Amino acid sequence: MSFNDLGLSAALVRAVTDQGYTTPTPVQAQAIPAIVEGSDLIGIAQTGTGKTAGFTLPMLHRLMEHRPESKGRPVRALILTPTRELAAQVQESVKTYGNHLPLKSATIFGGVGMQPQIQTLRRGVDILVATPGRLLDHLRQGTVDLSRVETLVLDEADRMLDMGFIHDIRKVIAAVPKQRQTLLFSATFSDEIRKLAGGMLRSPQHVEVERKASAAEIVTQTVHPVSRGNKRALLSNLIGEGGWKQVLVFTRTKHGADRLAEQLEKDGFSSSAIHGNKSQGARTRALSQFKQGRVRVLVATDIAARGLDIDQLPHVVNYELPNVAEDYVHRIGRTGRAGNEGKAVSLVCVDELNLLKGIERLLNRNIDKQIIAGFEPDPREKPEPLFKKPKGGGGRRPQGNNGGGGQQGRGRRPSQGQRSAAPGRGGR
Structure with a gap:
């Protein structure tokens, strides 16, 4: 199977080829056709499986296929990530695979000033990659409008729940249209993830690769x-x-x-x-x-x-x-x-x-x-x-002695839970 077989536009296949990739990973081969068709999707896949390209490529395809007639650039795709590093990496993936497309993207996260982000949002973006906390800051200040979002992606949803973002996620969901495509990716399929998915996805297709307990054999x-x-x-x-x-x-x-x-x-x-x-x-x-x-x-x-x-x-x-x-x-x-x-x-x-x-x-x-x-x-x-x-x-x-020779400090609360022939993978 090649990327030509997945229903992607010629511009996207060209961008993939530019990166030296020819064969999709299992998660890409399963997820891309379902997303292109417009289905909601639950993807259970760990980092390193090519999941970022697995949702980025078909999302870009749909944005180009269903371009609005109205002027301006409303936010049409929203990608939530748990950390700043991951947001930056997903944004890099969006730019890489959208290289031959007339779409604009931006990333917003905490730890940096709000004003440059506000100016970027005012100029208009098609795709917004964000961490929940900073996105809510913009929502409260009225500097971002999510009323035209067509695709909502939750990347590493298990980590977002572990980090206590559940209430933030619910506020974001309340700010986007009910009629939308929703894609949820997680390394695990815990009861908490099932509950979250049940309240926000409609008849989702399921894609699962590399079970959560499997470590890379290599x-x-x-x-x-x-x-x-x-x-x-x-x-x-x-x-x-x-x-x-x-x-x-x-x-x-x-x-x-x-x-x-x-x-x-x-x-x-x-x-x-x-x-x-x-x-x-x-x-x-x-x-x-x-x-x-x-x-x-x-x-x-x-x-x-x-x-x-x-x-x-x-x-x-x-x-x-x-x-x-x-x-x-x-x-x-x-x-x-x-x-x-x-x-x-x-x-x-x-x-x-x-x-x-x-x-x-x-x-x-x-x-x-x-x-x-x-x-x-x-x-x-x-x-x-x-x-x-x-x-x-x-x-x-x-305690003061945590196995590191007297190191001390606050610990985070416990969590739940290649460059190959295919595009790579997508942290705060």
Whole structure:
């Protein structure tokens, strides 16, 4: 099957060909014809499956096929994403595949000024990519009109629910026409996603690829047992002795990411951290420098790294295991793309053994354990709770020692839940 077989216009097939793609991925082959026909759709697909092009291409096709006769450029397609990075990447996809079309697009998200966005919206856009919070800011100020939206896309809907955007999403849905095409994409099909879909989609078609518990088989996964206080030293040893040139490292907390990046710098490795407290400009610069090889180690939290698209990333390190097993799958999915080999390494102390068991249950396999000489875990070390209830009956928060040698900071609440022959994939 080729893109010529999916009902797309010649201009879109040309744009795909310009990018060197010839064969659609499974999610594209299933989703594109259904969307072109005008059906609502639920797509269960993880990042890396080509899902972004899977909705971008047919959306562009329909916008050109049903152009309004009225003057001006009302927002006709709205794409909601959970994070700024993902919004920027989806916008890039829209521009890439709409390169030969007379359509205008824009992206709006928080962390930057409102005024430039207001001016862009006043000039008119056909396609708007937005994060929920900033979109609601514009709605409240009357600087965006969604009354002409024909297609509504919710990308990574599971992550938006996890981040607490459900009320924002409902407000957005109330602002768009009831007669519209709605496309919902999620890595999981939880009860919450079913409930959300049931209230906003009409007789949707279902597309599902790569079940939520599946990790990319091409990724080599290894666990290095280590004492909690030796994690940083072990990580530096692995990077230095292994000659690793590009490493994405995950921590649980924002403060932990900053602390680890500073420590790795002292160890002689150029490092940057990205998380929700960083300005958009700082995050964009860090990611750009990482992709260019000017930064060797990028330390990230889960939310900041969701949706990051880095070609040929060879190494992902779980400096701290995630609180929720599904997030492990998302993390290691950053590597091993487009047929490239990838390695996922987890540094696991005694505090995290239960988390590791949960990940292995999800994967339905045991992950290879390798003890590194000189960094053997202390058999006398007793597990300490990663979370405890503070005095006064408040909610959970991370303790000072979370497996990272004394790192502290607020943790996010747990979540639920290639360059190949086809177009690529689509973070705050």
